[in-house]
Amino acid sequence: MSLSNRAVVYKGPGKVAVENIEYPDLVLRDGPGVNPLNVGRKCDHGVILKVIATNICGSDQHMVRGRTTAPSGLVLGHEITGEVIEVGSDVEFMKVGDIVSVPFNIACGRCRNCKSQDTHICTNVNPDRPGSAYGYVDMGGWVGGQSEYVMVPYADFQLLKFPDKEQALDKIQDLTMLSDIFPTGFHGAFSAGVGIGSTVYVAGAGPVGLAAAHSAQLLGASVVIVGDLIEERLEQARSFGCETVNLSKHDRLGEQIEQILGVPEVDCAVDAVGFEASGHGPGSGEAPATVLNSVMTVTRAGGRLGIPGLYVTGDPGGIDDDAKEGTLKIRIGLGWAKAHHFVTGQTPVMKYHEFLMKAILSEKAQIAKAVNATVISLDEAPSGYEVFDKGAAKKFIIDPHGVIRKRTAAAKDAIKMS
Structure with a gap:
């Protein structure tokens, strides 16, 4: 397996860049924005994902505009859909090859709030305050997912597994919206x-x-x-x-x-x-x-x-x-x-994501169409941020490995041949 990993990195107000970062493992390492109390945190309950889709969010734009205290070097991205390629020793139910949606809230599943379905204010994942998210300022420092690979903790509790891999890939532009928006x-x-x-x-x-x-x-x-x-x-x-x-x-x-x-x-x-x-x-x-x-x-x-x-x-x-x-x-x-x-507050994604998935799979919900989903490559992410910041009526989906575009091209070829 290649140990390379490219990601979208915040470089200061108005600037993002695609850079090489460390390939993830099942430990939260020190880095920009990581709370010192979280450094070295072992995550044998986590998985490594090959990112299939990761989206640019308006919340990311607040940081990129310089409207938060986000540090330069922060790896962005909290809207993640991916394929499990490695599981920790404490993971029981998620398997290599599963296609999953990652709630943007990071939640342990063990604290009082998580047990009450208030996974947006988990008390065990962010030493600064209740609640956490990937690639976001003051959220504990968990590495963002606008990248080729990412580590996700508490996998058995958090991840939403799609029931059929081929169906999921066919509807990936809708399903990727389950992580947040x-x-x-x-x-x-x-x-x-x-x-x-x-x-x-x-x-x-x-x-x-x-x-x-x-x-x-x-x-x-x-x-x-x-x-x-x-x-x-x-x-x-x-x-x-x-x-x-x-x-x-x-x-x-x-x-x-x-x-x-x-x-x-x-x-x-x-x-x-x-x-x-x-x-x-x-x-x-x-x-x-x-x-x-x-x-x-x-x-x-x-x-x-x-x-x-x-x-x-x-x-x-x-x-x-x-x-x-x-x-x-x-x-x-x-x-x-x-x-x-x-x-008010962050959305407790896990309250809703399963039945919204069912609405998508049954074609009752057309969320990708509603938000004008637009697929771009990882290298196109900086220009995507720029266009989105100007008010474009689009929801940009970053396709780090080209999976979505290959799938779309194959579907178009099949239609032409039929």
């Missing part, structure tokens, strides 16, 4: 209380917002309205039946919703934007509390708000001293007066 979008819609006949507002038409909108449709919403500043992204939302509001042109969200629904409010709302929010209307600049305040304004009294959008405790690029430490001017009095219910 499909469960995250679903969590936003589900925790907002979306049900049969609900009217829903989704703030943000990036991949998570589009996944939330598609999830709201799966949950039975009657109308899903998506707001964004970029027309190309709104066009993508309209492509699968959403109503849209271009917030670069309008600053009165309630009036825009009233034009669609006849009333200026919705039953449920999802914040899929997070802390790098912009004000609404022509010429508006960054205003990090805008989305939270606007969704409270347009959600009916007694409604629920799902908030999968990322908010951080440290933002070097914040617009003022408060924003730099995650202190925002939120109208909590409005939310209190309207008896709103808020759900």
